[in-house]
Amino acid sequence: MYKPIQIAEILYHHRVFGNIDLLSLEDYRKSSKQWRDEISVPLLGRRCTSSARFQDDIFNDNAMPPILINELGKENVRTNGAVEAYIYSRFANRHSQLSEALEYCDNSTKESFQVKEFIESFWNEPGLKRSLDKVYEIVVYSLFSTIVEALDLKVEVSVASERFNILGEFEDFAKMVMNIDFSKPTYIQGAKVYRVGVTNAADRGLDMYSNWGPAIQIKHLSLDVELAENIVNSVSSDRIIIVCKQAEKDVIVSLLTQIGWRSHIQSIITEKDLVNWYEKALRGKYADIMGDELLTTLRCEIAEEFPSVDDTPEVLSLRNYDFNADPYWKADDSVYIEDSEED
Numbered sequence: 001m002y003k004p005i006q007i008a009e010i011l012y013h014h015r016v017f018g019n020i021d022l023l024s025l026e027d028y029r030k031s032s033k034q035w036r037d038e039i040s041v042p043l044l045g046r047r048c049t050s051s052a053r054f055q056d057d058i059f060n061d062n063a064m065p066p067i068l069i070n071e072l073g074k075e076n077v078r079t080n081g082a083v084e085a086y087i088y089s090r091f092a093n094r095h096s097q098l099s100e101a102l103e104y105c106d107n108s109t110k111e112s113f114q115v116k117e118f119i120e121s122f123w124n125e126p127g128l129k130r131s132l133d134k135v136y137e138i139v140v141y142s143l144f145s146t147i148v149e150a151l152d153l154k155v156e157v158s159v160a161s162e163r164f165n166i167l168g169e170f171e172d173f174a175k176m177v178m179n180i181d182f183s184k185p186t187y188i189q190g191a192k193v194y195r196v197g198v199t200n201a202a203d204r205g206l207d208m209y210s211n212w213g214p215a216i217q218i219k220h221l222s223l224d225v226e227l228a229e230n231i232v233n234s235v236s237s238d239r240i241i242i243v244c245k246q247a248e249k250d251v252i253v254s255l256l257t258q259i260g261w262r263s264h265i266q267s268i269i270t271e272k273d274l275v276n277w278y279e280k281a282l283r284g285k286y287a288d289i290m291g292d293e294l295l296t297t298l299r300c301e302i303a304e305e306f307p308s309v310d311d312t313p314e315v316l317s318l319r320n321y322d323f324n325a326d327p328y329w330k331a332d333d334s335v336y337i338e339d340s341e342e343d
Contacts, residue, residue, distance in 0.1 A: 001091050002040060002048045003058045008087040009035035010069060011076045012319075015084070022070040025059055042315045043091070045304075085321040092316075098131060102302055110291030115139060115278040119271070134305055137195065137207050137218050140243050142298040143277055144193045144208070144216075150290050153191035155212045195301075214239040214266050239266045246270040 010032045014020050020027040033055060037047040048055060058064055076083035101121045105113070119139065122132040157178050159167050167174055167182065174180050179187045193210045208216035217240055242265060244252055249270050256265055281290040 001044075001094070002036060002050075002055075003063075004087045004090070005039055005043070006032050006036040006058060007064055007069065007072070008084045009039060011073055012081070012084050014073050015077050015081055022073040023066050025066045029056065029059065039315060081319070081321065084319075088316055088321055098306060102306060105295070105298060105302060108295070110282040110287060110295055113278075113282060113295060116271070116275050131306070133218075135302075136243075138298065138301040138305060139274065140216070140218050141193065141195050141208055142294055142301055143274060143281065145297055146281060146290055146294040147277070148191050148193055148210075149293070150286065151191075153212070154188050155191050156186060156188045158186040214241045216241045216243065218243045240264055241267050241269060243269045243274070244271070246272045 010020070010022070010028050013028070013032075013035060014022055022028075033048070040047055059066065072083050101118075104118055104121060119132075119136065122135050157180060159174070159180060164182070164185070167180075167185065171181050189211070191210065191212050193208055193216070195208050207218045210216070242252060249268055252268060278294070281287065281294050283291070
């Protein structure tokens with residue numbers, strides 16, 4: 001929703017302060033990013049991190065060029081902010097749906113939580129499908145992290161004795177980079193998996209990585225040859241783990257074989273595997289050790305990724321938008337805003 005929010009803030013500043021000409025892009029091209037961030041931080045807990053070029057695409061002729069923003073501005077002034085209110089009502093509705101889906105996780109116990117039901121709740125709501133990639137990532141990370149911790153895995157870095165002469169030459173490097181030296185030629189640490197973090201929705205690179213080698217790519221949507229090549233070319237690792245839906249496994253194997261990258265894939269994990277492992281962790285032999293920890297990790301990751309939006313944020317309440325009023329767009333609409341899954 002970063003792009004619609006940016007449009008809403010341009011319209012708000014034009015309506016309230018009247019200090020910009022909507023036909024003059026340079027009046028607001030840079031400043032509108034700051035206005036957007038001032039709103040998105042309290043709404044989302046973060047600001048847009050896309051490249052400047054990607055952010056400026058919003059003003060392209062095939063998106064929202066100044067001539068169209070100017071038309072929205074006229075209607076927004078005429079209706080005392082109705083276009084702004086419409087955009088933020090769509091935001092509020094989307095996040096209301098999201099909150100309902102996430103409440104399932106908060107209200108579940110290790111005896112009742114069903115990961116398949118949780119994932120499918122996002123498939124079944126059209127407005128939530130854009131969030132599914134992050135939900136899928138959180139589901140995978142929470143499981144992997146919990147199992148790795150329960151196993152108490154260790155990762156060892158050591159230098160063979162016949163290479164001590166090279167260690168002597170680069171002892172400062174080895175100490176600073178690998179935490180080893182002559183007095184301690186072996187370093188042992190706990191195994192960990194890490195999420196790369198919030199990325200551009202168009203990014204097809206790394207989702208998770210481990211400190212014992214494999215890179216992890218999570219893919220819940222259909223693949224084609226180009227996208228398969230993007231996955232393997234964007235991750236500098238010869239040990240890639242792909243997590244996907246059961247129906248996609250054979251397609252992925254075939255595509256990777258076509259482009260000669262099958263040997264780089266360590267394993268392909270399907271949703272069926274995830275469901276099986278969640279069942280074991282939550283209600284299996286070692287549920288007392290892993291069940292509550294798994295749900296706690298899941299909830300923490302969700303809370304960080306999706307800040308609570310149960311109530312209208314104060315930053316919007318102060319503007320007195322009436323989201324419960326009659327529809328703003330009548331039979332003689334002069335403006336129509338298409339609700340886009342992309343934005």
